[in-house]
Amino acid sequence: MILKVVVGADHAGMRLDDGAKELFPQLSKTQIRRIIDWGGCTICEALVRVASRPLREGDLIALGVMEPERCVEISYRKEDLLFEDANYLAVNKAAGINSQRTPYQLKGTVEYAVETYMKSLGSKEPARVIHRLDRGTSGVMFFPKDKRAATHISFLLKEGKVEKVYWAMVAGVPDEEQWTVDAPIAKLNKFRYGVALPGREARTAFRVIAVGKGATLLEALPFTGRTHQIRVHLVHSNLPIIGDTTYGGDTAARMMLHCRSMAFTSRDGKPVQAIAPLDEGFLKACRDFGIETEGL
Incomplete structure (x- = not known):
């Protein structure tokens, strides 16, 4: 499921994670930070992985919400x-x-x-x-x-x-x-x-x-x-x-x-x-x- 919202003047200047918590009240801040960290957040279609990124009026935020069990770390040596x-x-x-x-x-x-x-x-x-x-x-x-x-x-x-x-x-x-x-x-x-x-x-x-x-x-x-x-x-x-x-x-x-x-x-x-x-x-x-x- 992909959730989208456009940032208004009231949320301009806020950190991404703080603003997203208000704009997507159905998600917890922990969920939002995980989505950002795992590469499921874009702003104006550009991938953003920094939770502290300041929001601007008119930004289109898209969050991809996936099942927690799919968050599996993999690495190769x-x-x-x-x-x-x-x-x-x-x-x-x-x-x-x-x-x-x-x-x-x-x-x-x-x-x-x-x-x-x-x-x-x-x-x-x-x-x-x-x-x-x-x-x-x-x-x-x-x-x-x-x-x-x-x-x-x-x-x-x-x-x-x-x-x-x-x-x-x-x-x-x-x-x-x-x-x-x-x-x-x-x-x-x-x-x-x-x-x-x-x-x-x-x-x-x-x-x-x-x-x-x-x-x-x-x-x-x-x-x-x-x-x-x-x-x-x-x-x-x-x-x-x-x-x-x-x-x-x-x-x-x-x-x-x-x-x-x-x-x-x-x-x-x-x-x-x-x-x-x-x-x-x-x-x-x-x-x-x-x-x-x-x-x-």
Whole structure:
């Protein structure tokens, strides 16, 4: 929920947090300060993270109010990274964490944590989000360390020259060991996409990795990069992902979709690859359904 108000003459000159408390009486001062600190406050569409910032008449204040449980601090150390060289780094994004900033949040996102890590190395470069994972999806995310690296990997992503491998757990057992869905994807409403015409070309290859008791672990290779592509193509195959309630999947502790690996070739011809291990939530779901992950 985003709350907005225009500052009048009565509140001009007040500190942001004091003025906001009067202008948004439904929020406590503690809530307002948390929103400011976490990057959920803008004034005239510019991010403001200083509670003492003086207000001016005519300022448009917008506060993004999110659930307290989403205020999760994340940080990365060198030993946490999946890959790092002079041009790129890769992290294992956790399920339930936003890839990049939202109107509600800057801190607690992968983007913010990566930028903080880069600053610790003395870099002045921003964390450039050149590909995203849905909030419920875990796994590999690559970040370029400078503009030239960003241009290179962005070109490779656009040309389909980055190999991305996902693992997904679905209820039931597919009729085939492997198959490909070649079906256009279109936006249906604010939250959902689906196979529809007119839509954007989308193609995903699927392969059975392991079968358990009432569930199957699949490998998915998206050849295009449409929003919710794997999720939509699995629904189209009558195999919604467990935990993906948006698309009819069974309720679970998390959405069982994980970017297992990404690989591409650097500007100087060197292979670059990162592989992300499954988290405990995904592993527990595998154990619950009798799917053996040892050695995969």
